[in-house]
Amino acid sequence: MDDVQKVLRRHQYIAKASTAFMYGIMVSIAMNFFWTPGNIYSSGFTGLAQLINTLSSRYLPFTISASWGLLLFNIPLLVLAWKQIGHQFALFTLLTVFLASFMIKALHPVYLTHDPMICAIFGGVVNGFGTGLSLKNEISTGGLDILGIVIRRKTGKSIGNINIMFNVFIVSAAGFAYGWPFAFYSAIGIVVNAKAIDFAYTRQQRMQVLIVTNRPKRVVDSIQNHMRRGVTIIHGAEGAYRHDVKTILFTTISRYEMAELEEAIDESDPKAFASVTEADTILGHFYEHKLK
Known part of the structure; x- marks a missing residue:
């Protein structure tokens, strides 16, 4: 090691x-x-x-x-x-x-x-x-x-x-x-x-991510294995087309981490729906990698 x-x-x-x-x-x-x-x-x-x-x-x-x-x-x-x-x-x-x-x-x-x-x-x-x-x-x-x-x-x-x-x-x-x-x-x-x-330089650009999935635990675990980001979970959402139960996940990442996010979602739930938008203002703690 x-x-x-x-x-x-x-x-x-x-x-x-x-x-x-x-x-x-x-x-x-x-x-x-x-x-x-x-x-x-x-x-x-x-x-x-x-x-x-x-x-x-x-x-x-x-x-x-x-x-x-x-x-x-x-x-x-x-x-x-x-x-x-x-x-x-x-x-x-x-x-x-x-x-x-x-x-x-x-x-x-x-x-x-x-x-x-x-x-x-x-x-x-x-x-x-x-x-x-x-x-x-x-x-x-x-x-x-x-x-x-x-x-x-x-x-x-x-x-x-x-x-x-x-x-x-x-x-x-x-x-x-x-x-x-x-x-x-x-x-x-x-x-x-x-x-x-x-x-x-995309590390300072913040992106808000919304993910709709049937496999929330696998997606959350995969995201947190790939990057140091918290995820908010909303249970009990309903799909309007088939009326099946969905879970919505919210997180915020840097644009620099987009490739890692895509890899995490593909590994855990390839059928998940994800929407990514630019976040103009972030309030509260947002983890940034420390320089040495």
């Missing part, structure tokens, strides 16, 4: 390291192929690193590159992640940030187009997909991600307002640096980036 766990753990480490490498490539493509040629600022600490690069090149005798800025700004938050979240999480975040910084520096800009709209959209798509892929594999890209996890653990609240204020600052900086049309293009890129993250 220990040998199996070691193999699984090694596989997880390799998957996370590979994802960190993929993110490094994708953020460097977004930066050097789209954002830099189009004078577009990204969101979060990447956008802050771009801003410092612009200001230092204009007003200082030396230039702080975006790659160095990204690495330096993340150091205090990596210390925070080490102390408050977990050593493994902090180490993989350090690897991700280092690879991103290295790739941004190593991959020289390729000016495919200077059209700011194209650069904003495609830069946002590429970076957002890379970020979502990282989050899906339980590694962070640094910056506000770390702050968000720590604050949510301590207070139970998100940092949505902080994120918005930070990105408003970045967009405003783009306006002062390159002109206000580029501020609006940067805002479009940030929105596209967020949508691409949601597309790739």
Whole structure:
């Protein structure tokens, strides 16, 4: 059993390291192929690193590159992640940030187009997909991600307002640096980036599930064997077509767990009817896998 766990753990480490490498490539493509040629600022600490690069090149005798800025700004938050979240999480975040910084520096800009709209959209798509892929594999890209996890653990609240204020600052900086049309293009890129993250990272999306079955115990046992989710049981329901007795099951899962839910239902009752809808708001305790 220990040998199996070691193999699984090694596989997880390799998957996370590979994802960190993929993110490094994708953020460097977004930066050097789209954002830099189009004078577009990204969101979060990447956008802050771009801003410092612009200001230092204009007003200082030396230039702080975006790659160095990204690495330096993340150091205090990596210390925070080490102390408050977990050593493994902090180490993989350090690897991700280092690879991103290295790739941004190593991959020289390729000016495919200077059209700011194209650069904003495609830069946002590429970076957002890379970020979502990282989050899906339980590694962070640094910056506000770390702050968000720590604050949510301590207070139970998100940092949505902080994120918005930070990105408003970045967009405003783009306006002062390159002109206000580029501020609006940067805002479009940030929105596209967020949508691409949601597309790739499904763990935070909540789904409400209704299951109608004749075999409630088997279905409940199967669901709870596949995932850590509670199930509410309503007995005595009646089918309108044949007037046979049914049982209705309610549960809430993340979109990330959809494949496991389908497998659990197929194993326990292939004839069960299931309806899945997106849940906008969840009140009360919803189990989330803890990062290490």
